[in-house]
Amino acid sequence: MTDIVIFGAGQIAEVALAYIRRFGSDRVVGFTVDREYATQAEFHGLPVVPWDALETRFPPGEVKLLGPLSYQQLNGLRRDRHREGRARGYSFASFVHPSVHDMADHIGENCFILENTILQPFTRIGDGCVIWTAVHIGHHSTIGDHCFISSQVGISSGCTIGPGCLIGGQVGISNGVTIGADTYLETRCMIRRDLPPGSVVRHPDDRKEEYSSDRLKGMRFK
Structure with missing residues (x-):
């Protein structure tokens, strides 16, 4: 059993605690948040310690760390805290729900992968990825570091998803497609062609917006 500190003290951290307590083999012993958000001493009866x-x-x-698990700053917060934690000497845990059909070649550290997800043979999942419920990742596909993939996404075989992508629920991605880093795909898009880094697609077809995903990095989420 490994002792884990979760980065966060909001709804997603609460969800992670519930999953680890119910299905995990590790023990959550506390939470950490950036100092400006350390407004409570405890969360679910466990200590909340300022990150610094x-x-x-x-x-x-x-301890090992897990998170942040939200997609704040278009996954930039998770990437930055992961790198800072490593620089400070911390190791990172991962949680993979026992119902996951895991035939992946590799799953990185600091990942959180929920129930009924399918990872077909020869897939690779980078560090710091959050994969929500019932996601299909086809064979020979690669998911870059620090991506967030929402529920019921279908990624076909031979795809490459660049680092830092945020993929909304029920998105479909066709065979062999490459999605550039830091791309945002809104719920229920169907992607049939390659997209350059920083793309934003908010339509059912794969019509790309004229602006970069940098515009979305100031969004706030729980």
């Missing part, structure tokens, strides 16, 4: 003071309560070597 985490070593005072939970030193590296005694």
Whole structure:
């Protein structure tokens, strides 16, 4: 059993706690948030420690970290805190629900993968990926670091999803498509062609918006 500190103290951290307590083999011992959000001493009866003071309560070597699990700053917050945690000497856990059909070649650290997801043979999942419920990732596909894939997404075989992508629920991606880094695909889009980095698609077809996904990085989510 590994002791885990979850980054976050909101709804998604609450969901992660519930899953790990019900289905995981590890133990959550606390939470951490950026200091400006450390407005409570406890969350679900466990300590909440400011990120910049985490070593005072939970030193590296005694715990592993998980998160942040939201897509704040278009996954930039998860990427940045992951890199900072590694630089400070922390290791990262992953949670993979026991119902996941896992034939992947590789699943990175700091991943959170929920129930009824299918990872077909020869798939590769990078570090810091959040994959919600009932996602299909086809054989020989690669998911880059720090992506967030919402529920019921279908990614066909031989696809490449670049780092930092945010894919909304029920998106479909055709065979062999490459999606550039930091792309945002809104719910129920159907993607049939390659997209360059920073793309935004908000339509059922794969019509790309004229603006970059940089515009979305200021969005706030729980």
